[in-house]
Amino acid sequence: MTDTGGIASDQLRAFVERIERLEEEKKVLADDIKDVYAEAKGNGFDAKILRKVVMLRKKKPHEREEEESILDLYKHALGMDSGRE
Amino acid sequence: MTDTGGIASDQLRAFVERIERLEEEKKVLADDIKDVYAEAKGNGFDAKILRKVVMLRKKKPHEREEEESILDLYKHALGMDSGRE
Amino acid sequence: MTDTGGIASDQLRAFVERIERLEEEKKVLADDIKDVYAEAKGNGFDAKILRKVVMLRKKKPHEREEEESILDLYKHALGMDSGRE
Amino acid sequence: MTDTGGIASDQLRAFVERIERLEEEKKVLADDIKDVYAEAKGNGFDAKILRKVVMLRKKKPHEREEEESILDLYKHALGMDSGRE
Numbered sequence: 001m002t003d004t005g006g007i008a009s010d011q012l013r014a015f016v017e018r019i020e021r022l023e024e025e026k027k028v029l030a031d032d033i034k035d036v037y038a039e040a041k042g043n044g045f046d047a048k049i050l051r052k053v054v055m056l057r058k059k060k061p062h063e064r065e066e067e068e069s070i071l072d073l074y075k076h077a078l079g080m081d082s083g084r085e
Numbered sequence: 086m087t088d089t090g091g092i093a094s095d096q097l098r099a100f101v102e103r104i105e106r107l108e109e110e111k112k113v114l115a116d117d118i119k120d121v122y123a124e125a126k127g128n129g130f131d132a133k134i135l136r137k138v139v140m141l142r143k144k145k146p147h148e149r150e151e152e153e154s155i156l157d158l159y160k161h162a163l164g165m166d167s168g169r170e
Numbered sequence: 171m172t173d174t175g176g177i178a179s180d181q182l183r184a185f186v187e188r189i190e191r192l193e194e195e196k197k198v199l200a201d202d203i204k205d206v207y208a209e210a211k212g213n214g215f216d217a218k219i220l221r222k223v224v225m226l227r228k229k230k231p232h233e234r235e236e237e238e239s240i241l242d243l244y245k246h247a248l249g250m251d252s253g254r255e
Numbered sequence: 256m257t258d259t260g261g262i263a264s265d266q267l268r269a270f271v272e273r274i275e276r277l278e279e280e281k282k283v284l285a286d287d288i289k290d291v292y293a294e295a296k297g298n299g300f301d302a303k304i305l306r307k308v309v310m311l312r313k314k315k316p317h318e319r320e321e322e323e324s325i326l327d328l329y330k331h332a333l334g335m336d337s338g339r340e
Contacts, residue, residue: 008298009247012305015295016248019309022288029281033274040270043263049155050267053163054274061165070134077179078138078186080146093213094332097220100210101333104224107203114196118189125185128178135182139189162264163271219325223333231335240304248308250316 037047056064075081122132141149160166207217226234245251292302311319330336 007243007247011298012244012247012295012300015291015298015300015305016309016312018291019288019305020312022284022291023309026281026284026288029277029284033277033281036270036273036277040267043266043270045159045267045270046155049152049159050270050274052156053159053165054271054278056160056165057163057271057275064165067134070131071137073177074134074138074182075141077177077182078142080138080141080149092328092332096213097215097329097332100206100213100215100220101224101227103206104203104220105227107199107206108224111196111199111203114192114199118192118196121185121188121192125182128181128185130182130185135185135189139186139193142186142190158262159267162262162267216325219322219329222326223329223335226330226335227333234335237304240301241307244300244304244308245311248312250308250311250319 037050040050041047059067122135125135126132144152207220210220211217229237292305295305296302314322
């Protein structure tokens with residue numbers, strides 16, 4: 001590993017290996033998350049809706065409520081009201 | 086373009102060019118869609134919510150209503166109710 | 171469609187329908203592109219590599235060559251040289 | 256939290272919180288990965304090419320070499336040869 005056009009091979013290798021280790025850990029977590037959704041589904045919950053709830057919880061309550069009220073307005077204007085209203 | 090390892094160069098080129106033409110047309114449409122959202126925004130509509138409405142309209146009404154009622158249930162269970170209820 | 175909280179329902183509906191028409195056309199093109207790849211595959215071409223070639227052709231030749239020479243350098247430094255060199 | 260339409264609120268909340276914790280850890284790792292790329296860039300490496308190297312290393316050597324030789328063939332057939340060949 002001498003003729004590398006002036007590249008610091010060891011440093012490059014160190015960066016690549018650090019990235020690969022972190023990506024491996026990230027993959028494990030992604031799999032863990034999938035497992036929790038699968039477990040929730042196995043307990044009768046709807047995984048798709050659960051995913052939506054998790055996404056909605058990232059928003060501030062007032063932000064979420066404002067978006068919901070605009071959405072309701074648009075749906076009403078387009079005749080997309082559900083029976084509950 | 087004779088020594089191409091047995092590849093039918095002309096045929097390959099024809100496929101690539103057909104794909105490129107279609108991708109170009111697709112890009113024009115994607116830009117058109119962006120323009121309509123921008124125009125809607127310029128007329129006072131919320132582009133993000135509009136995007137959501139378009140997405141919701143792809144679902145069948147009963148499907149959409151069922152998902153909404155499960156979502157409401159989960160939100161209620163988690164104390165995420167908005168003031169409107 | 172009168173009580174819509176001040177929303178211009180007709181205007182909203184017009185925006186939504188324009189978006190839906192454009193999205194429909196875009197979907198047709200996306201399907202056409204898929205069909206060309208499938209046809210290429212049916213003629214013995216590798217669709218994945220074809221996709222890569224289409225992507226590479228979007229870059230300017232000198233840009234593509236520069237990226238390739240850096241990539242070769244890094245691969246060489248990491249001992250990822252293929253047998254052809 | 257009693258009237259929840261038969262939903263096991265505590266169980267739902269436990270699932271949501273487990274997911275949120277895992278997602279938080281995953282986000283930390285994603286940020287760490289970004290930091291390593293930034294550090295590599297600060298040391299003179301090309302982050303985009305580095306990303307490509309990391310991706311290529313996920314493939315088996317013979318798989319990578321086969322893909323590269325098909326790509327070279329297609330590029331040659333389309334007159335996209337770089338000067339190095």
